[in-house]
Amino acid sequence: MMKNIMTCGMFSMFILGSNTLYAQENQPNTLGSLWPLVEANYPGLQAKNAAVAVSQLEEQALKSSMLPQVKMQAQNSYGTFEGSSGAFFPQAGFFNVSGNQALSGSNVTANSFASTTLEWEVLTFGRQQKEKEAAALKTSKTQSEQEAYQLNLKKILANRYISLLYHSAKLNWTAKNTQRLDDIRKITAGLSAAGLRPAADSLLASSSYMQALGEQDQWTGAKTASQIKVLELLQTDSLSAQPPVQRFVQPQPAQQHQELLIANHPVLQTLSKQEDYYATQAEVSKKAALPSVKLLGGYAFRGSGIQPNGTVSAAWHDGFGNTTNNVLAGIGLTWNLTNLHTNKIKAASHLKEAEASRFLQEEYAQAMQADISASQQQIRLQFAQLQKTDAALKQSQDAYAMYLARYKSGLIALSELLQISSLLEQAENKHIEASRHYWMLQAEEATLTANFDYLFNNL
Secondary structure, three states, rough: OOHHHHHHHHHHHHHHHHOOOOOOHOOOOHHHHHHHHHHOOOHHHHHHHHHOOOOOOOHHHHHOOOOOOOOOOEEEEEOOOOOOOOOOOOOOOOOOOOOOOOOOOOOOEEEEEEEEEEEEEOOHHHHHHHHHHHHHHHHHHHHHHHHHHHHHHHHHHHHHHHHHHHHHHHHHHHHHHHHHHHHHHHHHHHHHOOOOOOOOHHHHHHHHHHHHHHHHHHHHHHHHHHHHHHHHHHOOOOOOOOHHHHHHHHHOOOOOOOOOOOOOOHHHHHHHHHHHHHHHHHHHHHHOOOEEEEEEEEEEEEEEEEOOEEEOOOOHHHHHHOOOOEEEEEEEEEEEHHHHHHHHHHHHHHHHHHHHHEEEEEEEHHHHHHHHHHHHHHHHHHHHHHHHHHHHHHHHHHHHHHHHHHHHHOOOHHHHHHHHHHHHHHHHHHHHHHHHHHHHHHHHHHHHHHHOHHHHHHH
16 A cells, blocks of 8 residues: 555655756747857857956966066177176176276186176156056956946847747747648638538638738748757757747736936947047156166176186186176166157147047937937837737637638638738737737847846746
């Protein structure tokens, strides 16, 4: 008995688990569930992420270049030594051959030299600080460009998904119409066989049915093409569930925004940060015309084959003897006077670019505000149209059912029934077109307001 109870319990759990899995597999997609796939896999968005990373690394590199610059060199040479005596710090590629005229022995000798220098730009009159600000603004601008690209990608996904739902709804519409015409064809064939209808009625019904089949093939191809475009964004081979056509043709009413702040829109933010970047670059150009003060320090080790008594040895190992050590400390000022005029022109150019960015921002803000107001009015009236087309569709469906019953009873002719069927087909088609227009308006407003919550949750 206990064994039977356990078996029944396990079987019940299996059935419940299967039903749950089946429900999950057949749960419709939502636009919000598809976006994470695009965000994780789409190459264009990954390229923008890489651009942000590049800008951040460039900002770090600029900060590193402001640290003290330490340089080291070492050399070993073998050659003549004519010249005047003295200690110095040669740059890499310059060799130490200093000596004096009162020497005896070999005409050539070995030399060893190693040095380390430190150079620290400690006073730039604000140029380095402005360069840091400009680098930070460039990174911020790149991030805003990424957000703008992401927003545009959401719009592309929404438009393609709406197109897929539209073509799916059209395919369902033609399938319903085909089924209705098939029913009429079968009824007419039966009535013609019984002698209650002429044979021409059967041919007419069959012709209408074949036309509907051809239209169904057309929308099947359109749906397949739309699905391929959606999958290109998702970077997958297939959708995990069927598109929610019912939500497409019967949308939930949207909440109207009482106050819309568009200042934070990614496009406007990009232009605003671009203006700040060019203005800061103008300041950098002005500061670059000022002098630069550096702290200098160094240490040098020198070995020579020249003995203290003036005897010169040509042996290579003697080039590491007779060592001397020197240190260097100082402060230096560098001022490129020629750049005063050049940097002034560069600063004026950057200021003009900042001015152009500001005017573009004002233009876009005004246009977006007008487009949002117009879009809100269109959405409100479009939803009212949807409600009316939905009511007209239900009335057409009821009327068709009544006329079909009268046709079966022989009270009306086939041409009248086909005319009623055509009117029902038009009502269905108008409702689908109105739905598509409504969702396209929603996608446009979501792009203008940078808010896709309604579309992601309701489509």
